[in-house]
Amino acid sequence: MSKASRKLLTVVAEASLESRLVSLVHQAGAKGHTVSPAHGEGPRGQRFGDMSGGNIRLETVVPSDVAEIIIEGLESDYFPYYAVSCWLSDVEVVRDDRY
Numbered sequence: 001m002s003k004a005s006r007k008l009l010t011v012v013a014e015a016s017l018e019s020r021l022v023s024l025v026h027q028a029g030a031k032g033h034t035v036s037p038a039h040g041e042g043p044r045g046q047r048f049g050d051m052s053g054g055n056i057r058l059e060t061v062v063p064s065d066v067a068e069i070i071i072e073g074l075e076s077d078y079f080p081y082y083a084v085s086c087w088l089s090d091v092e093v094v095r096d097d098r099y
Contacts, residue, residue, distance in 0.1 A: 004096035015053035
């Protein structure tokens, strides 16, 4: 079985940002993404129910250079203005052509 190294980029944000974040991810070069509802608590306290529409968790598996482009977009256009968190994980994928 052949495996390739990729990055799993996870973004948690206000649900109202979903379409803009999906656009950012695909414009950066991602071939796909997954979005699911999210709720929880962070350093500023619980965010469950305080924003209309709640939160989403957007995940994409991408090469390192694509992850960096997405993070740069988040840093310049979203972090200063919205409740957005992200993290990056190393992953190994099978069927490398899909990522």
